[in-house]
Amino acid sequence: xxxxxxxxxxxxxxxxxxxxxxxxxxxxxxxxxxxxxxxxxxxxxxxxxxxxxxxxxxxxxxxxxxxxxxxxxxxxxxxxxxxxxxxxxxxxxxxxxxxxxxxxxxxxxxxxxxxxxxxxxxxxxxxxxxxxxxxxxxxxxxxxxxxxxxxxxxxxxxxxxxxxxxxxxxxxxxxxxxxxxxxxxxxxxxxxxxxxxxxxxxxxxxxxxxxxxxxxxxxxxxxxxxxxxxxxxxxxxxxxxxxxxxxxxxxxxxxxxxxxxxxxxxxxxxxxxxxxxxxxxxxxxxxxxxxxxxxxxxxxxxxxxxxxxxxxxxxxxxxxxxxxxxxxxxxxxxxxxxxxxxxxxxxxxxxxxxxxxxxxxxxxxxxxxxxxxxxxxxxxxxxxxxxxxxxxxxxxxxxxxxx
Numbered sequence: 001x002x003x004x005x006x007x008x009x010x011x012x013x014x015x016x017x018x019x020x021x022x023x024x025x026x027x028x029x030x031x032x033x034x035x036x037x038x039x040x041x042x043x044x045x046x047x048x049x050x051x052x053x054x055x056x057x058x059x060x061x062x063x064x065x066x067x068x069x070x071x072x073x074x075x076x077x078x079x080x081x082x083x084x085x086x087x088x089x090x091x092x093x094x095x096x097x098x099x100x101x102x103x104x105x106x107x108x109x110x111x112x113x114x115x116x117x118x119x120x121x122x123x124x125x126x127x128x129x130x131x132x133x134x135x136x137x138x139x140x141x142x143x144x145x146x147x148x149x150x151x152x153x154x155x156x157x158x159x160x161x162x163x164x165x166x167x168x169x170x171x172x173x174x175x176x177x178x179x180x181x182x183x184x185x186x187x188x189x190x191x192x193x194x195x196x197x198x199x200x201x202x203x204x205x206x207x208x209x210x211x212x213x214x215x216x217x218x219x220x221x222x223x224x225x226x227x228x229x230x231x232x233x234x235x236x237x238x239x240x241x242x243x244x245x246x247x248x249x250x251x252x253x254x255x256x257x258x259x260x261x262x263x264x265x266x267x268x269x270x271x272x273x274x275x276x277x278x279x280x281x282x283x284x285x286x287x288x289x290x291x292x293x294x295x296x297x298x299x300x301x302x303x304x305x306x307x308x309x310x311x312x313x314x315x316x317x318x319x320x321x322x323x324x325x326x327x328x329x330x331x332x333x334x335x336x337x338x339x340x341x342x343x344x345x346x347x348x349x350x351x352x353x354x355x356x357x358x359x360x361x362x363x364x365x366x367x368x369x370x371x372x373x374x375x376x377x378x379x380x381x382x383x384x385x386x387x388x389x390x391x392x393x394x395x396x397x398x399x400x401x402x403x
Contacts, residue, residue: 106139
């Protein structure tokens with residue numbers, strides 16, 4: 001099928017839940033993707049921080065092909081080797097002692113929310129169930145994770161939401177203290193960098209203070225690392241850069257380089273709140289997806305991998321900072337590693353469209369934040385390819401807007 005045929009059929013068969021770009025893609029290779037007509041695009045979106053090892057990664061492809069010929073699914077009624085090996089490898093490389101596998105970031109966050117409430121219920125009874133999340137947070141689109149998401153425009157039409165969530169200003173320690181004093185809190189749930197919310201960074205001192213408050217009050221600290229985990233910031237997990245350990249951490253997106261998987265990891269004392277029958281997932285952690293995730297994890301743990309992410313991320317951020325220094329329309333650079341945002345003075349949707357026409361895929365969030373989430377295998381040369389095209393496009397749009 002050509003692009004026109006694919007898009008025409010999509011208009012007939014899908015529920016209209018996505019505002020898609022005017023682009024059909026049929027092939028990927030490394031940091032590039034291709035449409036049916038063979039046009040090439042340098043991908044600075046990577047499936048929203050998912051294909052972090054690049055498209056059609058050979059190691060992942062071979063692993064999946066071999067596992068598909070061996071054992072795809074048997075359910076969690078039985079043990080499988082890829083699943084237990086992945087769990088072991090994750091635990092060996094983070095604070096946690098136990099892991100639960102699901103199919104997505106929303107499922108991972110659902111598991112974390114249930115675990116936090118069950119832990120608190122077992123120790124303190126039924127009246128300690130509130131979970132604090134931060135303004136502009138994004139935790140998923142199921143009813144519970146939507147209720148945890150503090151972006152009110154996403155709630156419209158789905159009320160009543162699930163009770164038990166309170167939204168606080170990010171980096172406001174007094175707001176946390178006040179919520180604790182009001183009582184009934186079982187957990188604080190934070191993204192170390194808010195990706196969907198605008199590439200908003202959490203202050204490290206604030207995070208350390210929240211950690212201390214949670215510890216003193218036996219309130220759990222949950223890190224949603226679905227977008228920032230798995231190497232995105234230049235360490236395997238974001239908390240390792242921040243020097244603050246959570247009690248529960250959630251992962252998904254890049255964990256299997258495009259195959260559906262989510263994970264909730266927790267300390268032993270917390271994980272003990274889940275017993276047989278308290279939580280489950282039919283497709284959670286199949287041999288197929290966990291074999292792929294194990295290959296991803298082993299690749300990211302190889303010597304030099306994270307050093308490259310940090311090096312290229314720092315270089316990319318410096319090039320974006322150069323735009324801010326030289327142009328009034330470029331207002332602010334946000335983020336770290338290879339999760340970066342550029343705030344501009346006009347709506348960013350047209351920037352995305354014009355760059356796409358020139359062979360570059362980027363993303364726009366919160367109206368005027370250009371977000372860059374390339375594969376972690378991106379190079380300085382590929383960053384250098386983008387920057388002048390981005391600068392030219394922004395300059396032309398600023399002029400057309402009278403700036």
